[in-house]
Amino acid sequence: MKKYSIVILLASFQLFFLQAQERDIAKQFHSWWTVSGNHKVAQDWSIHTLVSHRLHDFVKDRQQTLIRAGVNYHLRKEISFTLGYDWVKTFPYGEQPLAKDVIEQRIFEQFQLKQKIGRIGLRHRYRLEHRFIDLGDNMFVRHRFRYLFGMNIPLNKNKIEAKTVFLSFFNELFISFAQETHPNYFNQNWSYGGVAYRIDHNKIVSLGYMMQYFPKGSSDFVESNHTLMVSYAHNLNLIPKKKKRKAE
Numbered sequence: 001m002k003k004y005s006i007v008i009l010l011a012s013f014q015l016f017f018l019q020a021q022e023r024d025i026a027k028q029f030h031s032w033w034t035v036s037g038n039h040k041v042a043q044d045w046s047i048h049t050l051v052s053h054r055l056h057d058f059v060k061d062r063q064q065t066l067i068r069a070g071v072n073y074h075l076r077k078e079i080s081f082t083l084g085y086d087w088v089k090t091f092p093y094g095e096q097p098l099a100k101d102v103i104e105q106r107i108f109e110q111f112q113l114k115q116k117i118g119r120i121g122l123r124h125r126y127r128l129e130h131r132f133i134d135l136g137d138n139m140f141v142r143h144r145f146r147y148l149f150g151m152n153i154p155l156n157k158n159k160i161e162a163k164t165v166f167l168s169f170f171n172e173l174f175i176s177f178a179q180e181t182h183p184n185y186f187n188q189n190w191s192y193g194g195v196a197y198r199i200d201h202n203k204i205v206s207l208g209y210m211m212q213y214f215p216k217g218s219s220d221f222v223e224s225n226h227t228l229m230v231s232y233a234h235n236l237n238l239i240p241k242k243k244k245r246k247a248e
Contacts, residue, residue, distance in 0.1 A: 025222045026094065026095040026221065028057075028094050032055075032227055032228070032229050033052070033055075033231075036232075039237070040236070046072040046235075047071060048072050050067070052066040062091040063090070063094075066087070067088075080112045083109055086105065086129075089102070096223075109128045110126065111126045119153065122151055124147075126145075126146075129144045129146065144177070145174075146174050148172040150170035151169045160198055163200075168193070168195070170190070170191075189213040191213075194206055194207055194229060201235075202237075206230075206232075207228075209227065209229065210229050211227070212225040
């Protein structure tokens with residue numbers, strides 16, 4: 001699994017760099033503000049929620065709003081499956097803005113595997129997205145595969161638990177497929193590094209930097225977006241507590 005992950009990442013970097021040499025690159029600066037959570041509703045089931053407000057020119061203009069909901073099935077602690085829905089609104093921004101606001105709705109299926117090597121936690125996430133993009137006068141259907149390889153390294157403890165500071169890294173590759181009118185199969189690449197603090201078992205705050213490489217359709221224009229990432233994760237236990245019987 002680890003060998004295949006490294007091969008995929010190295011191949012994606014090489015292809016992106018080769019494409020970048022032939023394109024006009026716009027360097028832009030964003031900030032993304034995200035609140036998320038996985039809320040337990042049964043022993044092996046939880047509800048996933050996420051709201052992300054994304055801004056262009058750090059905090060000057062709106063870039064995108066994303067609202068997500070999903071259902072997680074936890075086969076065991078290291079393995080989970082998710083069926084989810086995204087509502088996304090993208091605003092005109094940057095050097096090559098859209099003509100108007102664009103609404104996108106997605107249905108996705110996801111598989112996630114966690115591993116541990118000593119103190120280091122590894123994460124593999126595979127997501128298949130079905131995208132319905134509404135341009136007002138036309139509706140486009142796109143399909144996309146995403147693979148994320150992540151790593152967490154605790155700093156002040158041997159494992160990530162309450163009151164732990166840890167480093168977090170990930171790289172995510174986006175590949176479009178099954179689209180006859182859109183020849184660019186390499187959709188995006190995200191590379192992230194940051195620091196996080198686990199407040200307790202259910203709450204984490206994090207701050208980091210992400211570089212988003214984003215070819216714009218079939219044109220020769222590429223966004224190289226330097227992004228400040230601020231996030232807060234709060235998991236809830238929604239399983240009703242059993243009432244204690246009164247002594248007779």
